[in-house]
Amino acid sequence: MSDEPVLEICDVVRAYPGRRAVDGASFTLPRGGISCLLGPSGCGKSSLLRLIAGLEPVDAGTIRLRGETVAAAGLTVAPERRGVGLVFQDNALFPHLDVAANVGFGLAGLAAEDRRARVAALLDRFHIAHLAAAWPHMLSGGEQQRVAIARALAREPSLLLLDEPFSGLDGHLREAVRDALLADLRSAGTSVLIVTHDPEEAMMIADKLVLMAEGRILQTGKPQDCYHRPVSIAAARLLGDLVVTEAVVTGGVATTPFGAVPTPNAPDGTARLVVRPDALIPGASGLPATVTRSRFAGGFYLVDATGAGGRHVSYRCAGDPPAAGAPVTLTLRADAPAMIVPADE
Amino acid sequence: MQKKLVAALVSVTMLAGCSGGEKAADSQEVNLYTARHYDSDQALYDRFTKETGIKINRIEGKADELVARMKSEGANSPADLFITADAGALWRAQQAGLFQPTESETLNARIPANLREPGGNWYGFMRRARVVAYDAAKVKPEEIDDYAKLAGPRFKGKICVRSSDSVYNLSLVGALIEAWGTDRAGEWVKGIVANMARPPEGGDRDQIRAVAAGVCEVAITNSYYYIRMATGDDAADRAVTTKVKLGFPSLDGQGAHVNISGGGVAKNAPNRANAVKLLEFFASADTQKHISANNNEFPASPDVPAPPPVDAFANFTAHPMSVAAFAARQPAAQSLMSAAGWR
């Protein structure tokens, strides 16, 4: 019972005139922890969120919450009866209610005394007790968000959905605000699904990643696994830059411009090598290239180079960068994860 | 679905039919649709209720709005009696089939034949003459003793008159058409338009005051507007009438054009008997006197002498033309006047 998934999405389709926003998406979320639904803008992740919340009907497929089917073709359990909390990108605080009343909005069924106690507890947990009597338009963006989250948690939903929660926060504050908020969310013990388009943020905060593109789910899993062992180039691209080159597999070893890579399971034939830029290092053997430019990127330099055959590659360089026009030979770091995929993918 | 709808409609209609049948016949009420709206009328209604015990419910409005409303109400109209201050409106109501013959001997006896509809559909109980007010300093009485003279060159640029939207103007021109035929009446209308001192504007009182102000020498007006100004409380108005006199032009030497205030019993009157009683009450000598004294119209019955202050102006000859005859000419009159450019 306790390891029953909180959310099961199965072949869900949602079509708008002219396009399918969600096109056969499937994944499950375990109970507890923070998951991130990651995908580029327009990939259908916000639509999927609205389908889970019950704000739109599904055209096909099923959505189950705690084992109970809440959406299927012809069935849409109303949002207010799903036990799902949703925090909107714009927070959607009610302008006519003060903070305490906003947080208490979903508790209409409770006795006044219980409601007050519950609201006070929530305000405390999210460190906004001092704002109880404030009005939404007086709050900063971060404060508004805390109110919105406290409000969504008031009804103790089994699943809390957050739509791009950190995109409105800026600069150096962003990280601190985010971490504090996530700590508070974890302590609340609710299952959380966060929609974001920022891969670094997703990897940093998620216990589980759900990668989405063009209406479909590409991969689910721990951030490290998704990053280092993507199931496809498309999935890999979602999490960061890629270097893709051709390779020839013969007897469990792929021959690549950067040297040989063992690939025990790949069939013989032409294939492609997929690595992250940080897997490339200057070395003795490998791909000869000419540096075109170097850019400072904080802790390291990002170096662009043109290899034999006009191939553009980039790699990270921790020390002083090479000058433009300098020759360099690029090879794969020995411990770097590399993926060999069939040539036709 | 459709069947249900039909069934619902049928049952509603039947319900309506039932309650229609329950329309209390001749209760102690009478429903009056009236285009007259004078404060003094209230005293009349009170007296009627006191004398007969019949309560008067009334809706006041413009004649044509009331006619339209009665049409829309159809067979279920609560209207018992329709009263208005122009024969044309009565004629149109009759054309719309809104009246029934009253067949009241009292009314036939009290109201002269030319002031009622020959079939007994409606009766006039007050008379108002459409005559002229003239600048006594500039106009000799004999220059305005005939309607035809008003259209002559003598009054080029000297006449004030309101627009052809006024039913009283329509009735006047209708009477001319009845007397002279369309062509001659048309010439007269053109003559008046040519004689206008200014484009038609305002009401009859405004025309009279314009004469006093020197804008024109002659104003075409209803008699009671002048009498009201001459005998009312407004000092400025009384001053106007010391310069401006009331004159009664004649049509073919037979007398001045008179219109009526009158009414008829509604076709589907739920309280028919009470409606007749009320109409007879309006035609009574006392009522005619009361209205005349307060509203300054002339009584319709020859045996009712005009009370003061109207009596001073009542010494004129009225044209014997049937009001029903000129009433029917109103549409033709409107067309003539529009064609001549009478706004």
Place this chain on the structure above:
Amino acid sequence: MALPLIGVVLAALGSGTADIAARDIARYALTSAWLALLVGFLTAVTGTLAAWLVVMYRFPARGFFAWALALPLATPAFALAYGYADLFDVAGPLRSWLRAATGHDLPFELRSTGGAAFILSAAFYPYVYLAMRAAFLNQSVNVLEAARMLGCTGGRALWRVALPMARPALAAGVALAVMETLADYGAVQFLSVQTLTTGVVRAWSVYGSTVSAARFALPLLAAAALLLWIERASRRGATHETGKARWRTLDVQPLAGVRRWLAFGFCLSLLTAGLLLPVGWLIWNLAQTSPDWVRLAAATRNSLLLGFGGAILTVALATMLALGTRQWPVAARIASLGYATPGAVMAIGLLAPAGLIWNLAPGSGMAIAILLLLFAYAARLMAAALEPIDAGMARVTPSMRHAARTLGRGETGAAFAVDLPVARGALLTALLIIFIDVLKELPATLILRPFNFDTLAVIANNYALDERLGQAGLPSLLIVAISLPAVIWLTRRIATARPGV
């Protein structure tokens, strides 16, 4: 709510036409167009200028004018017409005195298209004033300051920056004024200016042809639809401009020397033209009348009853429409058509559906008759209620509504818990506007009211028809007296409102 309009269209399809000369029709149409154009122009100029002065400059009594300039909303256009026609009558005391004292007459005639345009503009300029005032207050100070930095003087900043930016508001305000002009029943008729409405009445009353009357009405309805479209379209444009930028207090510039008194004089003359002069004259004339107090008291009671009843019903229906037509906005637009529909047309249109009810419920008890009348008000005034309510509810974002859903409210529950409370100010505004409009309403009241039931507007109209202006003054003044508190409250609320709050 569209029933009266459907009634008009159906009536137009019948047969049997009136003999109205094409030349007359053309003349009526031209007069209507000319009148609408004049009122549109006059209200645009005066309303804009007044709003600009009050928002941008400091001059004597500016704070008072900020809200007082909207007060003519309380005076019915027909009351203005009574007052002015009497005051400026050729034979009236003013002109008689002028002629006697100077030997010259005033070079204009009030009972003319120009005179009607003046009177209607004096009555309707507040629509433009209020819209422009809000627009000027809303627009970004930065833009105006940028214009200054680029060398624009105050006046040129108005012409080159503020006005183009406020164009949607101007269009909306002028459209309202022109719609009111087309819908006017009492004033134009009293001034014997012959518009298309005259054609409607003439076809209807002289020729007894509802068909012709309805056909006259169709182009008017088309014009009404066009105006409504302009109003909506320009409002759509306006919503783009109110960005999220922080609202900053505008620096009000003091006016110096003679210019401050010019500004003062201009605002005072507007207020005088729209309220003080005609109302003052009607009050002055009261002395000569002996009012029928019993009847007036009953009419006042009836007016209040209809005003409150009409306001509540109309606002309730408008709220339902506003909530229900988010998916289908055309419905709300059609329901709004009644606002610009000429009174006489409305009267014809109302009779068709009313006839159905009269035939189904014969005898028309008082309750049914009043209910019918209240629905007629709703049909006629829907736009006036929908507009502020729509605007108020625009503050509720879809996500707020959805948030309420995920927090356990059903669709209706969300409307009650979020939409209505957020828009409560707008609802109150709509209530008062409808209340004021019902007090002034004529055609529907005239034609649909039950037995022994007069309102102040009806009594005023009856006296005026009978050329008893002195007596028509008192009921008109009572209307002003009743609506004035509502208008003052309203305009003060609007005047103190800050954008975004």
